Amino acid sequence: MPLRRLALPLFLALAIAGCLPISAPPPQGLQPPTPALAAAAGPGSSGLNDPLFPLLGNGGYDVQHYALDLDVHVPSNTITATATIVATATQNLSAFNLDFSGLTVTEITVNDLAAVHTRSDPEMTVVPALPLMEGSLFTTTVSYHGTPRPLRDPAIGFAALGWNHAGNLIYVVSEPSGAMTWYPNNNHPSDKATYTMRVTVDKPYTVAANGELVKIEEQDGRRATYTWTMDAPMASYLATLVIGDLVRVDNERSGQVRIRNYFPTEDANRLAIQFSVTAEMIDYYSAILGDYPFETYGVAVLPFHLGYALETQTLSIFGNDGGMEGVIAHELMHQWLGNHVTPATWQDIWLNEGFATYFQRLWLDHKLGRGFLDTGMVSYYKLLKAGHAGPPGAVGAHDMFSSTVYERGAWTLHALRLQVGDEAFFRIIREYYRRHAGGNVSTAGFIAVANEVSGQDLTEFLNNWIYGPELPPIPEETITDTEGN
Ligand SMILES: [Zn+2]
Numbered sequence: 174m175p176l177r178r179l180a181l182p183l184f185l186a187l188a189i190a191g192c193l194p195i196s197a198p199p200p201q202g203l204q205p206p207t208p209a210l211a212a213a214a215g216p217g218s219s220g221l222n223d224p225l226f227p228l229l230g231n232g233g234y235d236v237q238h239y240a241l242d243l244d245v246h247v248p249s250n251t252i253t254a255t256a257t258i259v260a261t262a263t264q265n266l267s268a269f270n271l272d273f274s275g276l277t278v279t280e281i282t283v284n285d286l287a288a289v290h291t292r293s294d295p296e297m298t299v300v301p302a303l304p305l306m307e308g309s310l311f312t313t314t315v316s317y318h319g320t321p322r323p324l325r326d327p328a329i330g331f332a333a334l335g336w337n338h339a340g341n342l343i344y345v346v347s348e349p350s351g352a353m354t355w356y357p358n359n360n361h362p363s364d365k366a367t368y369t370m371r372v373t374v375d376k377p378y379t380v381a382a383n384g385e386l387v388k389i390e391e392q393d394g395r396r397a398t399y400t401w402t403m404d405a406p407m408a409s410y411l412a413t414l415v416i417g418d419l420v421r422v423d424n425e426r427s428g429q430v431r432i433r434n435y436f437p438t439e440d441a442n443r444l445a446i447q448f449s450v451t452a453e454m455i456d457y458y459s460a461i462l463g464d465y466p467f468e469t470y471g472v473a474v475l476p477f478h479l480g481y482a483l484e485t486q487t488l489s490i491f492g493n494d495g496g497m498e499g500v501i502a503h504e505l506m507h508q509w510l511g512n513h514v515t516p517a518t519w520q521d522i523w524l525n526e527g528f529a530t531y532f533q534r535l536w537l538d539h540k541l542g543r544g545f546l547d548t549g550m551v552s553y554y555k556l557l558k559a560g561h562a563g564p565p566g567a568v569g570a571h572d573m574f575s576s577t578v579y580e581r582g583a584w585t586l587h588a589l590r591l592q593v594g595d596e597a598f599f600r601i602i603r604e605y606y607r608r609h610a611g612g613n614v615s616t617a618g619f620i621a622v623a624n625e626v627s628g629q630d631l632t633e634f635l636n637n638w639i640y641g642p643e644l645p646p647i648p649e650e651t652i653t654d655t656e657g658n
Contacts, residue, residue, distance in 0.1 A: 206304045214265035214304035219296050221361050225328075225519040225570040228296070229350055230361025231270040234260040237310070239412075240369045241356050247378055247416055250338040252276075253318040256356045259310060266305040272353040272360035273297045274335075276319040283313050295353050295360075321355045328570035331480065341378075342417035344475055346483045346490055349519055349573070352409035362515045363613050365406035372414065373398040379419040381435040381473050383412060383486045403486065405467055406611055408515050413485035415473040424448070424471075427455035431469045437476035440493060444474050447496040454505050457539060458532070461599060462606050466513035470505065484529070486512045502536040503529045514606055517615040522573045523565035523639065524619060527582020534583070550587050551647070557581055558644050566616050566639035585638040591648040592634060593627045601626045 206214070217233020240257040258271075274295040281288045283301035291298045305311050323333035326349075335351025337344050345355060353360045372380045376397055384403035391397055403412075420441045424432035432451050436444040451472075455465050472489045479492025482500050484507030491500070510532075511525040538546035557580055565582040568575065590598040605614075605622040616639060623631045637645045 206306060210265055210306060211267075211304050214267040216298070217264065217266055217269040219270045219298075221363065223361060223518050223520070225568075225573065226350060226361075229272065229519075230364060231272065231359050233264050233266050233269050234262050234305075234311075234359070236260045236359050236364050236366040238367045238369070239356065239358065240371075242371045243355075243414075244373045245343065245416060247338075247341055247343055247374060250320050250343065251318070252321060252355075254316070254356070256315045256317070256358075258313045258315070258357070260313070260359075262305040262307050262309050262311060265307050266301075268298055268300045269305075271297045271299060271313075271315070271357040273315075273317075273357035274324060274353045275322050276317045276355075278315060278317045280316040281313065284311050288313070297357060315357045317357075324351050324354055326350055326570075329574065331574075336414075339475075339477070342415075342475065344415045344417075344473070344490060345413045346479075346485070347412065348410040348483060350410070352412055355414075356412075358409045360409050362408040362410060362519070363517055365408050365515060365611075365613070367405065368401075368403040368407060368412060370401045370403075370414065371398055372401070372416070374416055377418070378416050379421070379435065381415045381419060381421075381488060383407060383488055384467070385469060386433075405486075405513070407486045407512070411484070411486040411512055413473075413483075413488060413490060415475070415488075415490065417476070419473070425452050427452040427465070428459070429468070430455055430465050432471050433469060434471040435473040435488075437474060437493065440474070440476065444493075444496065448472055448474075448501060450498060450501060451505065454502055454536060457536060458506055458509060461532075461535070461602070462509045463603060463610075466509060466610065470508065472501075472504070484508065484511055499533045499537060503533040506532040506536075509606055513611060514609040515613045517613045517618075519570070519573060520566070520568070521614070521616050522568070523578045523582035523585070524614065524616065526574070526579045527565060527585055530579045531583035531586040550584065553580055554584060554644075554647060557584065562644060564640045564642060581638070581644065584644075585635065588638055588645070588648055589623065589631070589635065592631070593623075593629065597627045 217231055219231060220228035221230035221232060223229055236258055238259045243252050243254040245252050272295050281290050281299055286302040288302060289300040321336035323335045323337050326334055332346060335345060335347050335354030350360060352358055370382045373396055374380055376395060380399035382401035384401055387400045387402055389397055389399050415435060418438050419435040420438045422434045422436055422441055422445045434448055459465050467487045469487050472491055474491045474493055476493060478494040482489060482491045482495045482504050484504045489504035506529045510528040516522060516524045534546055562577045562581045565578045568578055601623050604626050605619055608622060620632055620635050
């Protein structure tokens with residue numbers, strides 16, 4: 174997602190161009206609750222008290238799987254859909270909320286029994302016929318239809334979030350809150366789940382989504398149903414769908430990782446060349462971080478300028494302006510850090526963007542030499558200093574895609590590297606990824622790994638970089654290195 178750019182020297186602008194703008198299981202058998210349970214059950218909370226978006230997400234349950242069945246008419250942008258949500262109750266529940274914006278709900282069931290619902294957009298409260306016991310798995314189905322509209326979050330002015338319609342194209346770019354524009358969910362990165370998406374469209378539209386394309390079923394000769402599965406946990410903001418006149422182009426594999434891209438038909442040859450670097454990048458990051466976390470990767474390129482790119486899981490989305498090498502590296506690297514290891518709250522966004530920004534430069538450093546990285550980082554330090562860049566770990570919603578997060582975040586990692594040396598730095602990063610793979614992590618979790626792996630107490634050092642109002646000085650070693658002493 175977009176970085177608010179500072180004026181940069183050309184070489185540095187090129188170096189960081191990627192920084193973006195870029196950037197069912199079955200229901201449990203019904204157990205009538207005991208009178209004691211019924212008396213003890215209460216409603217789940219309507220939000221998770223995220224520091225930036227307190228009402229996103231809901232309390233009282235943990236989603237395991239979403240099965241989304243959508244019938245989409247592209248020219249009119251209308252859908253008829255059923256979302257089946259399998260979740261575990263984390264408390265005794267008399268009611269729970271889903272985040273859902275717009276669209277018309279026709280029916281909701283919980284464990285096959287009709288449920289009552291009320292809406293106060295984007296909150297939807299569901300009252301099951303029977304209370305749900307803590308620890309029980311329960312299945313909610315929501316039937317709905319209408320025309321999905323993107324959100325305009327006042328804090329994030331540059332993008333229409335969620336489901337977007339542009340003529341004969343539909344695409345979903347949700348970070349941070351847009352997922353609720355097209356399916357009801359627990360809309361917070363801390364509740365990751367697996368997905369199945371069955372999407373029916375008129376021929377000859379093509380449907381691209383996260384994960385694996387399992388099958389394409391013909392319907393009556395005019396329509397086709399695409400089934401996609403995402404078998405690894407995924408945050409709601411990373412779920413995507415792209416429907417349009419797209420051609421699939423497969424790249425050479427990287428090890429076991431299949432690479433499939435979706436390009437606008439008229440631009441496919443040019444884009445295939447532009448994105449052919451992907452396998453080499455997967456090899457490079459796998460060597461640093463550990464194996465690529467999913468079975469597939471690729472990009473979906475939209476047939477117009479988007480102004481940013483987004484790391485939607487296993488299928489990053491680009492505009493046709495976004496294929497610079499730094500951006501390609503940035504969105505790919507997010508698959509490890511951001512997608513497979515996901516921030517616990519939106520205030521930990523620097524753990525996404527600081528890492529992706531620094532690691533896109535490591536790719537360029539790999540191609541061009543360490544001097545390029547050091548010179549560029551020192552130049553950028555001066556700009557951060559001149560711009561009085563605030564602490565990346567304490568931003569508000571309107572600053573979550575700012576240079577503070579991307580650039581001071583990247584500098585936090587560079588400073589750590591200079592402080593502990595290359596060997597310890599890369600051991601810290603590998604262990605941080607390994608330990609939190611598939612889950613969520615807070616900034617404190619990162620600092621804990623750095624302390625443990627380095628054998629040093631880096632808490633104050635890192636806190637100054639992440640939370641200190643003033644930009645800390647460059648660690649001594651940098652000055653020595655860059656002067657060639
Ligand atoms: Zn990013």
